[in-house]
Amino acid sequence: MAIMSMSLSNTVLASSQKVMRPRRIAARAVSSPGNSARPSPQQHQQSVTSVAAITGSSVRLSHPAPTAASAVEASASAANPVEQASKCPIRQLTSAFSAASDSLPSTSVGVPSAATASSSSSSSSSSSELRPIPGPAPLSLAALQDVSIIFTQGLHVAMLAFSEKYGPVCRFANPASLNGATSWVFLNSPEAVQHVCATAVRNYGRRYLPDIYNYVTHGKGILGSQDEYNARHRRLCSGPFRNRAQLQRFSTVVVERSHQLADIWMEAVEAAGARSSPSPSVSSPSPSVSPSPSPSVSSGGGCLVTDVAVHSQRLTLDIVGLVAFSHDFRQVEQVSRDLGGSAADPRLLPDRVLWAVNTFGQVLADIFITPLPLLRLLDALGLPHLRRLDEAVGVMRAAMLEVIQERRTALSSGLPGKDDLLQALLTATDEVGRGLTDEELWEDVHDIMGAGHETTATTTAALLYCISAHPDVRQRVEAELDQVLAGQPPSFEALEHMPYLQCCVKEVMRLYPAIPVFPREALRDDELPSGHVINAGDVVFMSSYALGRSAALWPDPLTFNPDRFSPEAEAAHHRFQWLPFGAGPRMCLGASFAQMSVSLMAATLLQRFRFTPLHPSSRLIPVAYDITMNFNPSGGLRMKVQPR
Numbered sequence: 001m002a003i004m005s006m007s008l009s010n011t012v013l014a015s016s017q018k019v020m021r022p023r024r025i026a027a028r029a030v031s032s033p034g035n036s037a038r039p040s041p042q043q044h045q046q047s048v049t050s051v052a053a054i055t056g057s058s059v060r061l062s063h064p065a066p067t068a069a070s071a072v073e074a075s076a077s078a079a080n081p082v083e084q085a086s087k088c089p090i091r092q093l094t095s096a097f098s099a100a101s102d103s104l105p106s107t108s109v110g111v112p113s114a115a116t117a118s119s120s121s122s123s124s125s126s127s128s129e130l131r132p133i134p135g136p137a138p139l140s141l142a143a144l145q146d147v148s149i150i151f152t153q154g155l156h157v158a159m160l161a162f163s164e165k166y167g168p169v170c171r172f173a174n175p176a177s178l179n180g181a182t183s184w185v186f187l188n189s190p191e192a193v194q195h196v197c198a199t200a201v202r203n204y205g206r207r208y209l210p211d212i213y214n215y216v217t218h219g220k221g222i223l224g225s226q227d228e229y230n231a232r233h234r235r236l237c238s239g240p241f242r243n244r245a246q247l248q249r250f251s252t253v254v255v256e257r258s259h260q261l262a263d264i265w266m267e268a269v270e271a272a273g274a275r276s277s278p279s280p281s282v283s284s285p286s287p288s289v290s291p292s293p294s295p296s297v298s299s300g301g302g303c304l305v306t307d308v309a310v311h312s313q314r315l316t317l318d319i320v321g322l323v324a325f326s327h328d329f330r331q332v333e334q335v336s337r338d339l340g341g342s343a344a345d346p347r348l349l350p351d352r353v354l355w356a357v358n359t360f361g362q363v364l365a366d367i368f369i370t371p372l373p374l375l376r377l378l379d380a381l382g383l384p385h386l387r388r389l390d391e392a393v394g395v396m397r398a399a400m401l402e403v404i405q406e407r408r409t410a411l412s413s414g415l416p417g418k419d420d421l422l423q424a425l426l427t428a429t430d431e432v433g434r435g436l437t438d439e440e441l442w443e444d445v446h447d448i449m450g451a452g453h454e455t456t457a458t459t460t461a462a463l464l465y466c467i468s469a470h471p472d473v474r475q476r477v478e479a480e481l482d483q484v485l486a487g488q489p490p491s492f493e494a495l496e497h498m499p500y501l502q503c504c505v506k507e508v509m510r511l512y513p514a515i516p517v518f519p520r521e522a523l524r525d526d527e528l529p530s531g532h533v534i535n536a537g538d539v540v541f542m543s544s545y546a547l548g549r550s551a552a553l554w555p556d557p558l559t560f561n562p563d564r565f566s567p568e569a570e571a572a573h574h575r576f577q578w579l580p581f582g583a584g585p586r587m588c589l590g591a592s593f594a595q596m597s598v599s600l601m602a603a604t605l606l607q608r609f610r611f612t613p614l615h616p617s618s619r620l621i622p623v624a625y626d627i628t629m630n631f632n633p634s635g636g637l638r639m640k641v642q643p644r
């Protein structure tokens with residue numbers, strides 16, 4: 001997402017992209033560590049971003065069509081034909097992910113080695129003419145106009161516009177080789193993406209990263225690392241996310257916490273009913289753009305009106321904290337206070353980790369594409385972005401290392417461990433029996449938490465909105481929920497019997513991918529199947545957003561229509577046309593967990609409530625991206641929430 005945004009950016013676009021500031025959940029109840037980095041109330045209103053800044057890719061080579069974790073499935077199928085036969089969405093998810101996320105392309109799915117990749121690449125295009133890639137002339141007016149779209153509307157919108165203007169492959173020159181890129185190439189065809197992420201993946205294995213990301217990660221962790229380091233950590237960390245039993249256990253956390261949120265909503269509605277408050281003014285919702293202490297909530301008349309996107313952020317932060325290292329951020333509890341309309345008392349949650357997570361995310365989102373030299377200058381001039389970032393990282397690291405030490409001690413004493421990601425990673429070893437060091441553990445767990453929080457929150461909020469904005473879709477979802485659950489809580493197993501809900505999840509990710517761009521670096525000269533020439537040093541951008549909204553791939557692309565993902569319709573899709581989790585060896589590590597979580601959160605809430613979108617009033621949600629998707633352009637997703 002941002003990673004991509006930064007692409008063109010770092011230097012050129014760098015300072016401009018402050019356009020959209022995240023307005024996600026606010027850690028309003030956070031206490032700062034009591035130093036100069038103490039966040040202001042406004043900052044507390046900022047979401048708890050995190051390192052979700054990434055990009056992904058998978059290696060789907062043989063599956064006929066994407067079903068669940070589309071990008072992964074082919075490789076999964078290649079590795080496990082039994083699972084391939086399964087039509088069960090969750091089974092597909094887990095099995096697909098298990099093979100895909102970590103199979104190095106050359107081993108499990110037969111992606112050619114560097115040498116063969118280049119020859120296969122050449123042969124694939126030997127029948128076509130070599131042709132230059134279209135695009136604006138360097139430093140021309142057209143180039144300026146095009147680049148201005150990135151500044152004003154974001155790279156995701158620009159990529160769609162570029163493909164409409166120049167075709168599915170286009171190039172922007174970078175005469176000064178800013179950020180080391182010889183030029184920027186934008187791809188918007190499944191065939192080209194397949195080439196980069198599968199056929200010739202060895203040439204494009206490295207993710208392009210912004211300065212600040214390299215600064216923060218030092219090339220470590222999962223998100224910021226490259227090559228063998230990344231592959232090893234992916235192999236070690238993916239275990240829990242591809243293990244069905246582990247996913248099942250994680251699913252109980254998701255359902256329990258979602259029920260907690262539902263209970264709080266229900267209490268608010270009932271309390272308001274008992275007070276006989278007047279009906280909330282649903283006809284004139286305030287967009288609540290300002291970071292007010294409460295996310296503009298009102299209740300009464302048998303319902304409440306609130307920004308559901310704020311609550312979903314609280315929900316997913318709790319979930320990732322619990323799943324990652326059994327840390328309860330108690331953000332859902334905070335919703336009662338949101339609904340009471342009172343400002344939170346920071347003393348109630350003296351959580352330094354939460355403060356750090358918030359600060360880290362907020363600063364990172366603010367400066368994501370700003371070049372490092374400029375950041376150092378700003379720090380020297382008294383705008384200490386880097387210092388605040390360092391401080392937040394220090395707090396998170398210290399807290400996590402403490403937990404790791406406690407866990408190691410418990411483990412060596414034979415005490416029962418927790419059932420979380422950290423516990424699984426403490427004992428994970430690679431092929432030569434080597435485990436993860438404490439430093440590696442904290443970096444990886446932190447990355448996974450960061451990648452999993454806002455992405456799932458915004459996707460869930462958008463899903464609730466889209467389903468509710470389409471009464472026919474809502475009716476079908478409700479009918480499926482009622483029939484499958486028969487009044488019981490949703491579960492991992494029950495999801496397997498909810499194909500229509502899965503279609504809705506996929507459709508929302510087509511229109512609103514939480515991370516819209518995944519960039520790669522070209523190591524050597526290469527040729528796309530279309531005959532276009534890629535040069536060594538080019539940065540190649542692919543976009544799930546542009547693919548998902550391409551009229552060439554999807555009829556009536558801006559309409560929310562879950563039936564696009566019925567088994568019959570999916571069978572006609574290109575394997576690389578729906579890629580919300582990226583594709584190839586850098587594909588999202590948590591794809592199956594993400595789809596499961598989003599589905600379960602939505603199922604739990606839709607089973608108990610009916611939502612009526614109030615703001616924005618359009619069916620298409622205006623979204624922007626900083627590190628991940630946000631709803632800043634409409635000031636959130638304000639909905640009437642009514643018990644069913």
Ligand code: HEM
Pocket residue numbers: 054055056057207222223224230234447448449451452453455456459513514515516518519580581582583585586587588589590591593594595598
């Ligand atoms: C709807 C939710 C999510 C979406 C749309 C999403 C999407 C993505 C995308 C597009 C990438 C891209 C990478 C690239 O090509 O460079 C990525 C990477 C990643 N995601 Fe997700 N993600 C989601 C949720 C999660 C969750 C829940 C987790 C963990 C629990 C997670 C963990 C990761 C990690 C660790 C990476 C980095 C992989 C690497 O660099 O090798 N994601 N995600």
